[in-house]
Amino acid sequence: ETGVTQSPTHLIKTRGQQVTLRCSSQSGHNTVSWYQQALGQGPQFIFQYYREEENGRGNFPPRFSGLQFPNYSSELNVNALELDDSALYLCASAGSGPEDSGANVLTFGAGSRLTVL
């Protein structure tokens, strides 16, 4: 089974631009979540999708938005980029839902490192 894959691995944008990051979840996982990890800090929860619906959101402004597709892949979109958005963006997938013990184990991708100049 394949793991979680993310693209692109690195990208550089300028302030005010928009960015789209992509994630393919692990086979058999239908929950995907996105995290922002600043250098030297722990991952911060952005939002989560289950069966194409957003069902949880962290303390991030509306310019952070996402999608989940029928094949459970996902996108993170960030509009009006700010310098503080520079970070590693991690996608994680998990098992079949709250009743599945696998739902409590996150499988992370290697991340997309975004630099905003």
Added chain:
Amino acid sequence: GQSLEQPSEVTAVEGAIVQINCTYQTSGFYGLSWYQQHDGGAPTFLSYNALDGLEETGRFSSFLSRSDSYGYLLLQELQMKDSASYFCAVNRDQNFVFGPGTRLSVLP
């Protein structure tokens, strides 16, 4: 809200045992997890405690005490490859709140 505290750095020698503590303030959660992250890599799952007590997985063990709002990760027979950052996390539903991480350096 939820917040977790971990020591920022721990140093130990090869073959030793090290314990990384995690204290938390939260209004309720399903369980306490531990993840390992090497520089430039993805966080990888180590352990999950849904109930109080000790969970053992090879060289790694994890402990949770809900009454004390405390948990720890115990690493035995340290190897050089264990040098990494270690994060504790609590989750409610599938919203995981991570601690700031502990950077473990294993010396020869």
